[in-house]
Amino acid sequence: MSTLLVTGGAGFIGSNFVHLLVERTEHRVVVLDKLTYAGSYASLADLPPDRVCFVRGDICDASLVNDLVAVADAIVHFAAESHNDNSLANPRPFVETNIVGTYTLLEAARKHGTRFHHVSTDEVYGDLELDDPERFTETTPYHPSSPYSSTKAGSDLLVRAWVRSFGLRATISNCSNNYGPYQHVEKFIPRQITNVIDGVRPRLYGRGLNVRDWIHTEDHSAAVLTILERGAVGETYLIGADGERSNRDVVRTILEIMGEPADAYEHVADRPGHDLRYAIDSTKLRTELGWAPQYPDFRAGLEATVRWYRDNEPWWRPQKAAAEAKYARTGH
Numbered sequence: 001m002s003t004l005l006v007t008g009g010a011g012f013i014g015s016n017f018v019h020l021l022v023e024r025t026e027h028r029v030v031v032l033d034k035l036t037y038a039g040s041y042a043s044l045a046d047l048p049p050d051r052v053c054f055v056r057g058d059i060c061d062a063s064l065v066n067d068l069v070a071v072a073d074a075i076v077h078f079a080a081e082s083h084n085d086n087s088l089a090n091p092r093p094f095v096e097t098n099i100v101g102t103y104t105l106l107e108a109a110r111k112h113g114t115r116f117h118h119v120s121t122d123e124v125y126g127d128l129e130l131d132d133p134e135r136f137t138e139t140t141p142y143h144p145s146s147p148y149s150s151t152k153a154g155s156d157l158l159v160r161a162w163v164r165s166f167g168l169r170a171t172i173s174n175c176s177n178n179y180g181p182y183q184h185v186e187k188f189i190p191r192q193i194t195n196v197i198d199g200v201r202p203r204l205y206g207r208g209l210n211v212r213d214w215i216h217t218e219d220h221s222a223a224v225l226t227i228l229e230r231g232a233v234g235e236t237y238l239i240g241a242d243g244e245r246s247n248r249d250v251v252r253t254i255l256e257i258m259g260e261p262a263d264a265y266e267h268v269a270d271r272p273g274h275d276l277r278y279a280i281d282s283t284k285l286r287t288e289l290g291w292a293p294q295y296p297d298f299r300a301g302l303e304a305t306v307r308w309y310r311d312n313e314p315w316w317r318p319q320k321a322a323a324e325a326k327y328a329r330t331g332h
Contacts, residue, residue, distance in 0.1 A: 002026075002027060002028060002073055003027065003028045003029075003030060003071060003072050003073050004021065004027050004028070004029050004030070004072065004073065004074050004075075004076060005030045005032060005068050005069060005072035005074070005075045005076070006018055006021075006029055006030070006031050006032070006075075006076045006078065007032045007033070007059050007075065007076070007077045007078055007079035007101075007105065008032075008033055008039070008077070008078035008079030008080060009029070009031030009032065009033055009044070009054075009078065010031060010033035010035060010039040010040055010041055010043055010044055010054070011033065011038055011039045011043075011078060011079070012038070012043075012178065012182050012183040012184060012187075012217065013078055013119070013178055013217055013220060013221070014031075014033070014078035014079070015040075015043035015044055015182050016180060016181065016182060016217040016218060016220075016221050017076065017078065017220075017221040017224060017225075018031060018044060018047065018052060019047065019221075020218065020221040020222065020225060021225070022047055022048065022051055022052065024225070025225070027051075028051060028052075028053070029051060029052045029053070030053045030055060030068060030071075030072065031044065031052060031053065031054045031055065032055050032057055032059065032064075032065075032068055032079070033054070033055075033056065033057075033079065034056070034057065034058050034059070034079070035056055036081075037184075037319075037322075038082070038083070038184050038186075040182070040315070041054065042315055043182045043315075055068065058101070059077075059079050059097065059101035059102075059104055059105055060096060060097070060100050060101045060104055061104075062104050062107070062108070065104050065105055065108045066108045066111065066112075068108075069105070069108035069109060069111075069112050069114050070108075070112055072112075072114055073114070073115065074114060074115040074116070074117070074228060075105060075109055075114055075115070075116045075117065076117045076119065076224065076228060077102065077105055077116065077117065077118050077119055078119045079097065079101060080097060080098050080119075080152065080155075081093050081094040081097045081098060081148065081151075082121075082148060083148070083186060083187075084123075084146050084148050084149075084271070085271065085330070085332075086148075087146050087147035087148035087151075088146065088147065088271075088272060088273070091147035091151075094147050094148055094151045095147075095151055097151075098148075098151035098152055098154070098155050099151050099154050099155055099158070102118070102155040102158055102159070103158055106158060106159065106162045106168065106170075109162075109168060109170070110162060110166050110168055113169075114169075115169045115170075115228075116159070116162075116168060116169065116170040116171075117170065117171050117172075117173070117224065117227060117228050117231075118155065118156065118159045118170060118171070118172045118173070119173055119175070119224060120152050120155065120156050120172055120173065120174045120175070121149065121152050121174060121175060122136055122174050122175065122176050122177075122213070122238070122240075122278050122280055123144065123145075123146070123148065123149035123152065123275065123278070124142050124144050124149055124152050124153040124156060124174060125140045125141070125142060125143060125144075125174075125278075126142075126143030126144060126145050126149075126275065127145065127275035127276045127277055127278060128276065128277040128278070128279060129276060129277065130209060130211060130276055130277050132277070134279070135240075135279040135280060135281035136174075136238060136278070136279060136280055136281060137238065137281045137283075137284075138235075138236045138237070138238055138284055142156075142157075145273050145275055146273055156172055156174075156236075159172055160172070160234075163233070163234045164234075169233045170233065170234070171227050171228070171231040171232070171233065171234070171235055171236070171237070172235075172236040172237070173223065173224060173227055173236070173237050173238070173239050174236065174237075174238050174239070174280075175215065175220050175223070175238075175239040175240070175280075176212070176213035176214065176215050176239065176240040176241070176243065176278060176279075176280045177212040177213060177214050177215065177278065178214075178215055178216070178217045178220050179214055179215075179216060179217065179301065179302070179305055180216050180217035180218060180301070180304075180305050180308070181217070181305070181308045181312070182217075182315070183217070184319060184323070185316050185319045185320050185323050186319070186323040186326070186327075188212075188247065188250070189250065189254070189302070189305065190305075190309060190316065191323070191327075192250070192251055192254050193254055193258070193305070193306055193309045194309060194316060194320055196254065196255065196258045196260060197258075197309065197310065197313075198320075201264055201265055201266050202251045202254070202255070202264075202265040202266070203265065203266050203267070203268045203327075203332060204247055204248060204251060204265055204266070204267050204268065205247065205267075205268060205269070205270045205271050205274060205332070206267065206269070206270030206271075206274065207248070207267065208246060208247045208248030208251065208265075208267065209246050209247070209248060209276075210246065210247050210274055210275065210276055210277065211244055211245065211246050211247075211276070211277035211278065211279070212244070212245065212247065212250075212277075212278055213240050213241075213242075213243050213244050213278050213279050213280050214241070214243035214244075214245055214250070214298055214301075215239065215240055215241040215243055215293065215295075216241070216293070216294070216295035216301040216304075216305075218294065218295070219239075219241055219293040219294055219295055220239055222291065222294070223237075223239040223285060223291050224239075226285075226289050226290070226291045227285070227289065230289050230290075231289060232288075237282075237284055237285045237289070238280050238281060238282050238284065238285065239280065239282055239285060239291075240279075240280025240281070240282040241282075241293035241295065241296060241298075242293075242296065243298045244277075244279055245298060250302075251265050252265075253298075253299060253302060254302065254306065257299075257302060257303055257306050258306060268331060268332050269331060269332070271332075
């Protein structure tokens with residue numbers, strides 16, 4: 001695979017994957033990104049132009065997608081609308097990007113016989129009870145609860161149908177919550193970090209007991225590359241790093257790392273349909289493909305993330321005011 005088409009490669013997880021490709025492989029990378037508010041060309045600005053080509057465009061543009069897929073050896077599909085709150089306010093962009101956009105890519109991949117990897121989320125499985133010892137596996141039934149997770153579930157099912165009906169050489173990965181460099185400040189962890197930097201108390205939805213299974217984005221990227229190189233066509237792999245933490249514990253840890261009292265946060269009204277708990281069982285990925293996280297210690301990964309946001313204020317500062325204004329309109 002000498003040329004990889006990475007959709008959403010200027011977004012948080014996609015840009016980290018592009019950085020990993022440049023560091024660990026010799027592949028040429030073509031990034032296709034619409035540059036919505038959540039994407040930033042600055043996340044790719046330091047990469048060598050002879051290795052990374054950037055194309056601004058929409059994955060729903062069938063003509064553009066066809067031209068790019070025609071010269072690609074593989075597609076890694078990160079592009080998605082992904083913010084739950086935004087999906088509750090306006091579901092339409094999620095249907096267009098996550099469903100129609102994925103369909104457009106699949107049709108181009110089918111036409112050209114191109115290897116396809118689809119990046120998805122654990123939110124397609126719904127949630128678990130807080131005291132439930134179970135974790136999501138590759139056979140867990142889908143039970144999405146928001147427009148965002150429903151459209152991601154739909155896109156997963158499209159990929160599976162194209163594998164079965166048309167013989168598309170595709171794989172799927174469902175990953176737990178990512179954290180790390182280049183994440184938009186509207187998201188939970190960077191919002192809390194940048195608020196503390198600005199002297200603003202972090203805010204928690206409800207009681208803060210909702211649990212997420214956190215993974216450093218560099219570990220996610222390495223897992224996706226492993227699946228692309230060694231995964232079995234038609235298979236789904238769950239990616240997780242055993243990072244279950246309540247939102248309250250995450251905020252308290254951030255405050256401690258940043259030298260603030262652990263209880264220096266506020267509670268706000270809970271989000272509608274707020275899933276209780278996610279937890280990933282990544283046994284299949286680890287045993288069949290030999291992947292393991294490089295950040296098994298969540299606190300160490302969080303410390304590295306805090307340092308990144310402290311050291312890269314010019315990257316996130318332009319986003320901050322607009323993100324906080326949007327939260328303010330909902331009382332969050």
